[in-house]
Amino acid sequence: MSAVNLDGSVAAPTVDDPQDILALLGDRSTLARRPAFRIEEADGTADTAAYRELRRAAFVQEQGLFARHDLDDRDTDPRTVVLVAKDPEGTVVGGVRLCPVDDGPDLGWWQGGRLVVARRARGPHGIGAALVRAACARAEAEGVLRFDATVQARNEVLFRRLGWQRVRDTTVAGMPHVLMRWPIGRIAALAAATKSPLGALLTALAPPPGFVGDDGAPVPGTDMIAACDAIVPSMVERDPEWAGWCAVLVNVNDLSAMGAAPLGLLDAVGARDAAHAAHILAGLARAAQAYDIPVLGGHTQLGVPAALSVTALGRTDRPVTGGGGRPGHAVRLTADLGGRWRPGYRGRQWDSTSHRRSDELRTMTGAVAAARPAAAKDVSMAGIVGTLGMLAEASGCRAVLDVADVPRPGGATVGDWLTCFPGFAMLTADEPGAPPLPAGPATGAVCGELTEGEGVGLRWPDGEITEAVMSTVTGMGTA
DSSP, X not given: OOOBOTTSOBOOOOOSSHHHHXXXXXXXXXXXXXXXXXXXXXXXXXXXXXXXXXXXXIIIIISOOSSSOOOOGGGGOTTOEEEEEEOTTOOEEEEEEEEESSSSOOOSEEEEEEEEEOGGGOSXXXXXXXXXXXXXXXXXXXXXXXXXXXXXXXXXXXXXXXXXXXXXXXXXXXXXXXXXXEOOOHHHHHHHHHTTTHHHHTTTSOOOTTOTTOSSEEOXXXXXXXXXXXXXXXXXXXXXXXXHHHHHHHHHHHHHHTTOEEEEEEEEEEESSHHHHHHXXXXXXXXXXXXXXXXXXXXXXXXXXXXXXXXXXXXXXXXOOTTOOOTTOEEXXXXXXXXXXXXXXXXXXXXXXXXXXXXXXXXXXXXXXXXXXXXXXXXXXXXXXXXXHHHHHHTTOEEEEEGGGSOOOTTSOHHHHHHXXXXXXXXXXXXXXXXXXXXXXXXXXXXXXXXXXXXXXXXXXXXXXXXXXXXXXXXXXXX
16 A cells, blocks of 8 residues: 555555665665655554554553553544554554544544654664654644643653643653643744734724724715725636635625625726636626625726736624624624535635525625624634634734634534635624524534633633634734
8 A cells, every 4th residue: 555644645656675676776875875764654454553562562561551551542543543663674663643632523632642662773763753743744734733742751851852842740650741732833823924914014004993903994974884805816817716706705704794784896807818807707796696796897907917806895884893892702603614625725715605595695794784793803814713813902802712612514624624714704702692693504603702811712621721823913903
């Protein structure tokens, strides 16, 4: 069988006896540089049996931590991943396992353990450290947001050197251990890449007081709300009809977050030729029809790099602000969990809208206007956690998100779901016990709270809070 890379993909088949081929070719320099080991996912029962035998030799016979064996229910969990180190002859000389912490739904909280290296292979090769690094890479590829390991106290130095953080002392099998945690910065990196420069960039463009950081802007002296979004040029280039659909989707969501009823759209299209422009406009027209919002006009230019932006106009005499939250308010996520990953955007864009009827779309986009929560923001490219950080920042608060309570489709890992663009998803803050958003096919649940402070913490079922966003997201300040 083919080997499996650390990210879970299948590697190209290896050539039988590559060392013999190199020797036949007289390539001694390449032979001299051959690594002392390679790491791959355990391939069938033989690899697993060899790994377990190494564990028995180390933890039962050598260290006396267990009486007869060290097997537990994690070894029989089909979700458990075993990574092994093999020498050039293919003999298993080390291994490590990683898996979800319990038998319930995978919440993106995994643990690594049973790290072992054969006694004869210990030393300068660094097999143990390589296995730890491989486990960290695989955990992140699995969408994990919290990765813990309980290690023997004497191994704390190794894990610290590899970048792990000490959490607390503990005891396992009567021996002193340390709970360590691998810092996964996926959420913070996304927020930093998409939103952190905004505060400094937009200093000269002061929004109306009370609407700092909002998705739309009130037009002074009117009951009009204006919103404007541009689509990433690479999407316009390679997936023009989807880009046209999304240009309507994101703008209607922006109006919806402020409780505004949509009135019309203006589009600006750049395309390399007429055929490309036709695809963009076809997607835009299909979405405008589905959302029942007219395209009032716009601008189209050919012979230029791909570009698309849309301005949306809506109306409300009582706009809902993204900065209306206060400490003690409950955080609710209302999201359409139907649909699937958009082809070509797995883990990044969840398509929950293109299959919906017009009445379903109108019900969802009218939900904020009907419920009128204290604060609302539609989930943007910063993902659920990054958008919650923006709502908290505009409200002058900190947010805590209960990971287990977040509504999530079955086809998405926690890591992907909390960082993707989810189609229709609305974050709201209001007094505890406030009514849910009447959003039709969308699913809603209270899944956190606003508190004093700043940033966003993820609260896990054991009560532990890990920091997802350490400070403010945009630097734009409070509304």
